[in-house]
Amino acid sequence: xxxxxxxxxxxxxxxxxxxxxxxxxxxxxxxxxxxxxxxxxxxxxxxxxxxxxxxxxxxxxxxxxxxxxxxxxxxxxxxxxxxxxxxxxxxxxxxxxxxxxxxxxxxxxxxxxxxxxxxxxxxxxxxxxxxxxxxxxxxxxxxxxxxxxxxxxxxxxxxxxxxxxxxxxxxxxxxxxxxxxxxxxxxxxxxxxxxxxxxxxxxxxxxxxxxxxxxxxxxxxxxxxxxxxxxxxxxxxxxxxxxxxxxxxxxxxxxxxxxxxxxxxxxxxxxxxxxxxxxxxxxxxxxxxxxxxxxxxxxxxxxxxxxxxxxxxxxxxxxxxxxxxxxxxxxxxxxxxxxxxxxxxxxxxxxxxxxxxxxxxxxxxxxxxxxxxxxxxxxxxxxxxxxxxxxxxxxxxxxxxxxxxxxxxxxxxxxxxxxxxxxxxxxxxxxxxxxxxxxxxxxxxxxxxxxxxxxx
Amino acid sequence: xxxxxxxxxxxxxxxxxxxxxxxxxxxxxxxxxxxxxxxxxxxxxxxxxxxxxxxx
Numbered sequence: 001x002x003x004x005x006x007x008x009x010x011x012x013x014x015x016x017x018x019x020x021x022x023x024x025x026x027x028x029x030x031x032x033x034x035x036x037x038x039x040x041x042x043x044x045x046x047x048x049x050x051x052x053x054x055x056x057x058x059x060x061x062x063x064x065x066x067x068x069x070x071x072x073x074x075x076x077x078x079x080x081x082x083x084x085x086x087x088x089x090x091x092x093x094x095x096x097x098x099x100x101x102x103x104x105x106x107x108x109x110x111x112x113x114x115x116x117x118x119x120x121x122x123x124x125x126x127x128x129x130x131x132x133x134x135x136x137x138x139x140x141x142x143x144x145x146x147x148x149x150x151x152x153x154x155x156x157x158x159x160x161x162x163x164x165x166x167x168x169x170x171x172x173x174x175x176x177x178x179x180x181x182x183x184x185x186x187x188x189x190x191x192x193x194x195x196x197x198x199x200x201x202x203x204x205x206x207x208x209x210x211x212x213x214x215x216x217x218x219x220x221x222x223x224x225x226x227x228x229x230x231x232x233x234x235x236x237x238x239x240x241x242x243x244x245x246x247x248x249x250x251x252x253x254x255x256x257x258x259x260x261x262x263x264x265x266x267x268x269x270x271x272x273x274x275x276x277x278x279x280x281x282x283x284x285x286x287x288x289x290x291x292x293x294x295x296x297x298x299x300x301x302x303x304x305x306x307x308x309x310x311x312x313x314x315x316x317x318x319x320x321x322x323x324x325x326x327x328x329x330x331x332x333x334x335x336x337x338x339x340x341x342x343x344x345x346x347x348x349x350x351x352x353x354x355x356x357x358x359x360x361x362x363x364x365x366x367x368x369x370x371x372x373x374x375x376x377x378x379x380x381x382x383x384x385x386x387x388x389x390x391x392x393x394x395x396x397x398x399x400x401x402x403x404x405x406x407x408x409x410x411x412x413x414x415x416x417x418x419x420x421x422x423x424x425x426x427x428x429x430x431x432x433x434x435x436x437x438x439x440x441x442x443x444x445x446x447x448x449x450x451x452x453x454x455x456x
Numbered sequence: 457x458x459x460x461x462x463x464x465x466x467x468x469x470x471x472x473x474x475x476x477x478x479x480x481x482x483x484x485x486x487x488x489x490x491x492x493x494x495x496x497x498x499x500x501x502x503x504x505x506x507x508x509x510x511x512x
Contacts (some may be wrong), residue, residue, distance in 0.1 A: 027474050062484065191490055397491075397494075398489050399488060400491070400495075401496060402495075403491075403495075403498070417487070417490075419490075420490050420494035420496050422497040422498050423497075441497065442490060442493040442494065442497065443490075444489040444490045445511065446487055446488075446489045446490070447487070447488065447489055447490035447491075447492050448490055449494045449497060450491050
């Protein structure tokens with residue numbers, strides 16, 4: 001049977017798509033290999049939501065196309081966002097590509113790997129496919145096979161697909177279609193199956209998780225879902241990413257506060273704090289409104305860890321707007337903060353806006369904002385010195401086998417910092433994927449140092 | 457460090473490391489900044505005093 005090499009680029013949502021495709025391949029008898037040189041078929045699952053991601057995708061496709069010429073691989077398949085956006089261009093510009101699998105065609109990966117009939121290429125969907133389709137068709141469920149690419153103790157669950165929000169900078173809805181939630185019981189069933197297989201930490205994802213259930217007629221759907229997930233036997237930590245600020249309801253906060261298994265963690269991309277910029281982004285809100293929301297979150301969930309992201313250099317962002325953002329960041333004191341330099345995507349509404357900010361100014365503003373956050377992050381980390389906290393022990397540190405690493409409930413996988421572990425009780429052997437208690441002995445701007453005082 | 461078990465560490469399928477670019481576009485500066493302090497905890501005395509060697 002053919003060996004398939006898989007490269008997955010982009011965010012956790014794309015990773016889940018890769019896991020679904022790999023699951024389908026494995027279920028149908030294919031062998032998967034992380035070594036591209038060994039593969040008979042190469043699959044690149046692409047990301048194209050901003051310029052840098054697009055460039056990385058193109059570079060990877062070209063690199064794999066070279067491997068097809070010089071190596072063992074006989075077929076090259078491109079999947080993901082790039083296919084939706086540049087289907088015709090990929091076909092015409094990179095003839096080494098044998099098949100394309102769009103976001104709503106994941107199940108067709110099988111036909112792409114081993115084509116039937118004479119045509120090696122999957123049919124090209126019309127350019128207006130998504131515009132003319134009110135609800136894009138594909139969303140996996142608990143019966144769909146998934147081959148997890150995350151450590152065995154941790155998994156993502158995609159609870160919804162698509163997005164109906166009108167953010168002018170974002171082109172993802174044009175790829176992923178209108179918002180649709182997975183069935184409530186399907187999510188629970190998947191969580192139970194994952195827990196039974198040894199997963200201890202679940203991270204819920206979607207374009208906007210706080211919209212979960214709206215299309216199913218559920219009120220406070222995410223809060224209801226979290227409440228049920230908190231009762232799934234075997235799970236220790238459940239967290240959710242990608243909250244939209246005006247959908248963070250009191251019930252959601254109360255639910256997170258009430259259940260020990262729900263991580264006291266809110267990831268809420270705010271994108272900006274200037275009302276004028278937020279209006280041009282078609283998001284609404286302002287720094288003052290967000291500060292009141294943060295106050296409510298912190299009052300309802302004591303000790304909550306807050307993560308956000310901002311876009312700097314959005315068209316029309318003035319020096320004054322940027323100062324407003326800086327003032328907001330100083331006051332808000334986020335635990336984790338990331339910035340995206342504005343990427344002018346030609347299919348986005350914001351592409352049509354005037355007053356574009358020069359690239360050099362965007363870069364400078366990004367540096368300024370990150371420098372401003374640094375002492376805030378340091379202070380947040382240093383406040384943890386001496387504390388004893390639950391920790392998920394992950395295994396040897398990425399940087400050195402002499403150390404182990406773990407994460408606190410306030411540290412989401414991949415995106416936040418970690419705790420480097422230097423010491424363990426002599427009588428308690430370590431086990432990766434287990435939980436323990438760590439005493440924080442060192443704190444930097446990003447990562448922490450600690451010693452395990454108890455390992456369950 | 458004492459005994460350890462890697463039983464539940466590895467993923468069912470490990471994707472190539474290049475997958476891990478996920479959030480580099482927006483991540484906060486400083487990833488990995490606790491490595492040196494962690495080593496200082498493990499090895500309070502420098503194994504080799506490179507600075508002294510250079511200046512002597």
